[in-house]
Amino acid sequence: MPLPFGFKLKRTRRYTVSSKSCLVTRIQLLNGEFVEFTLSVESTGQECLEAVAQRLELREITYFSLWYFNKQNQQRWVDLEKVLKKQLDKHGQEPTVYFGVLFYIPSVNQLQQEITRYQYYLQLKKDVLEGKISCSLDQAIRLASLAVQADFGDFNRYDSQDFLQKFALFPIDWIQDERVLEEATQKVALRYQSLRGLPASDAEMLYMQEVEKMEGYGQESYQAKDSTGTDATLGSCLDGIVVKYKNGRPPLLFRWDEINNMTHNRSFFALELTNREESVQYQTEDMETSKYVCRMCLARLKFYKINKSNNLYMNTQNGFYYHSQTSLDRFPMEYGSGGRLRNGSVYSAHSTSSLTNPQHYLQPSPMSSNPSITSDITRPDFVPSHRHSVH
Structure with missing residues (x-):
């Protein structure tokens, strides 16, 4: 039925806010499903992550985070401490945010x-x-x-x-x-x-x-040049910071225990090592990239140091990678x-340590000063009924 007086409804984008103080955020889960949350325009990435965790009945939130595609179509992890909308408005290619594993573990x-x-x-x-x-x-x-x-x-x-x-x-x-x-x-x-x-x-x-x-398990890589101008792939992995060369040179590994700090200056990313007076520098694409690489590598260093004192890294003397072609056999x-x-x-689906060690679930995310979500689900093995839906 035509609208009276020639009145036309204005077409609006799917993600427009319902009011100036609210933001509808669209998030793709790892099973391919899209979910939407109505958040405040001032909501941080951490608050959005907690909303996702609550939807999934997920208590071990520490390993997960949110990411988006930037305007150069590169994957970028959300800074959980900062307002989500500002990050997407400034850097995002689209309003969609993706849920995934940020911190991989040895076992x-x-x-x-x-x-x-x-x-x-x-x-x-x-x-x-x-x-x-x-x-x-x-x-x-x-x-x-x-x-x-x-x-x-x-x-x-x-x-x-x-x-x-x-x-x-x-x-x-x-x-x-x-x-x-x-x-x-x-x-x-x-x-x-x-x-x-x-x-x-x-x-x-x-x-x-x-x-x-x-x-490649648990690695995230960035393109860079070393101090001689040679192209290299700079990556964080479970062992530390790994530098791989395309020209056949053997890779370098700076273990987390050897790294005191990491800094960025303009387009340069620097590693401050315990056994060297001078820092090791790598040049990234631009200042924004070096800042991002530094933030992510520092987060992984912090995650390592937080979890070094528990069983998470107990068998790491010889490194994490065992390149077996027949390990399943x-x-x-x-x-x-x-x-x-x-x-x-x-x-152990009903591990007693998960019940007697609540800080395993509640420890702060290495990228945020806010505590992770707490849930009223008491069974550590609780699984929603749609667990194996295929998309």
């Missing part, structure tokens, strides 16, 4: 809450499919079969392997040859059949235990009654 066995493990699994699967983690063809097949078991449950012979071709099993643009792709998909289907009876949570854990040993795929792994539970 996924340390994750105590079931929903934490599920979110962590979704992040690692995303990292693998986006090509951020290097893997061989055999590893990719093993990971894909575990992901299918985790996401879809037991193999149904009536499904055959046809349905597998509709889903992303391997890293983007990784397999160009159609014949190789078909053979790899057939191998995934066969391995998937062999996983019948494996609970989704165990499939996810085996997936994560494989990925945590692979190159060392886990016998044998199950006892109820589908549990015969060598005992891979993790």
Whole structure:
């Protein structure tokens, strides 16, 4: 029905605020779902993160944060201490914010809450499919079969392997040859059949235990030049700050224990080391980038120092990375009654430490002075009913 007097409704953007004091924030979760929150225009990134955690029933918030695409289409983590709207208005390409894992840990066995493990699994699967983690063809097949078991449950012979071709099993643009792709998909289907009876949570854990040993796990990289002007990739990893060269020079690793401080000046990012009088400098793209790299690396240094005194970093003398091509093969795929792994539970879903050590959940985020969210959910293994919805 036409509106009277030629009156026309003005089309508005989806994310316009309902009032000057409110902001509707759209956030994409790790399962692909979009959720919206109505926040104050003065809300910080931390307050937005806490709203997401409350929606997910997530108590171990320490490992997670929010990110956005900047105007150069680069991923940038939100500064949790600052007003979210100002950051998006100044730097954001779009109003959408993304939820994800910021602080990776040496062993996924340390994750105590079931929903934490599920979110962590979704992040690692995303990292693998986006090509951020290097893997061989055999590893990719093993990971894909575990992901299918985790996401879809037991193999149904009536499904055959046809349905597998509709889903992303391997890293983007990784397999160009159609014949190789078909053979790899057939191998995934066969391995998937062999996983019948494996609970989704165990499939996810085996997936994560494989990925945590692979190159690229937990790394975030930035382009830079060293003091000689040589192109390098500057990255933070679980061990410290790693510098990789394209010209064949061996990589450098500055361990967290060797780093006193990190600073930025104009486009330069500097490491102050315990065993050197002079700092080690790297030049980034511009002043904004050096400031960002410094903030993120300092956050990871702080996270390391906070967690160094507990069990999170107890087995790190030889580094975190064990580049095994067959590490999953060392886990016998044998199950006892109820589908549990015969060598005992891979993790303790009802870990007593999660109940007797509340600071594990409530410790402040290394990027914020505000305490993390507290939840009235008392069971550490509580999982929402839509846990394995596939998007």
